[in-house]
Amino acid sequence: MDTNYKRLESLDVLRGFDLFCLVGLCGFLHSLRPVIATSWYDSFLWNFSHVAWVGFSPWDLVMPLFMFMAGVSMPFALSRYKNDPDKWAVYKRIVKRVILLWIFGMMCQGNLLGLDPNRVYLFSNTLQSIAVGYLISALLFLHARPSVQVVTAFCLLIAYWAAMQFISVDGYGGGDYTKDGNLAEWIDRMVLGRFRDGAVVDAGQVVFSEIYRYTWILSSLNFVVTVLTGVFAGQILKSKIDQKRKWQWLLGIGVAMVVLGWLWGMQIPVIKKIWTSSMVLVSSGYCFLLMGLFYYWIDYKGHRKYLTWLKVYGMNSIVAYMLANVINFSCIGASLFYGLEQYIGDLYACLMKLSTVLIIYGILWLLYKHKIFLKV
Structure with a gap:
């Protein structure tokens, strides 16, 4: 193992894996369904x-992992x-960075370009949730000891739980974790109003989407x-403790958080759309486990061959995300394979999706x- 290798390559690869799943693999797999x-x-x-x-499904981990890795990079x-x-x-x-992430989020989700x-x-977007988390976490990292950071994280988890559990207003809250009755839903409607994703103004009244249930x-x-939690992992990885202890700490903390999260989920359900406290522990625990496994295999064991294609995604992650969400590349595939649909049927949609994946990868490469x- 090369002890002089300084770059945390496992973070680049893990970020690349997350973005590959997000902008490439998922859409293609779903196109194969018919x-x-x-x-x-x-x-x-x-x-x-x-x-x-x-x-919680594996796909529910994509957004928390993206946010977690923003924290991991902070100590470095x-x-x-x-x-x-x-x-x-x-x-x-x-x-x-916060302003750019916010604007990019509006471009992706709010149709700002229209x-x-x-x-x-x-x-309404992952990038904006990263912006909020990054702003507060960066200030805490710069001005507070790690122990204070941990206590702050614990207090925020409890504050969210207490608000959801004990505050009741207009028929919302008071321990109600249903789609239509949770406090986070009421707060978003009151604060964001017409500017909540999916909301429209009809005859002077704000009408909220019946299917949109994310809260912010x-x-x-x-957030x-x-x-x-990513900052905590980053501080472990940047510390001077033995490399073996690093991945052991990551895996151990990951297991503990997952167990505690699911246990807490018996009282406050694990719900990603409203980002419950139990979901944070579960998802961050899985993130710790993935970071520990990738660090063990890549930076500790030194297995770096055949991973460049993931670094292509990981080292330009924001570009990959923006390309996939803002630019419609399907017209290129439709032009290249025009007239082929009548011969291959449902495979045509797969071909369109694959062509988009390859175009985005080509730009990143x-x-x-x-x-x-x-970077932003």
């Missing part, structure tokens, strides 16, 4: 589908500023915790080849 059309394949696709409400990116008496430069860097005022939604305002307390890594 082609394969068997019950076993439908069961298999559960792994690449969000749980409707209570529960910001440590040099901790003892700097003049932190104005790092403050500007943090604010710039220039339609009726389709502008203020808080109260859930921001736990911070998710990013903070060119950036990687020329060492162009776009």
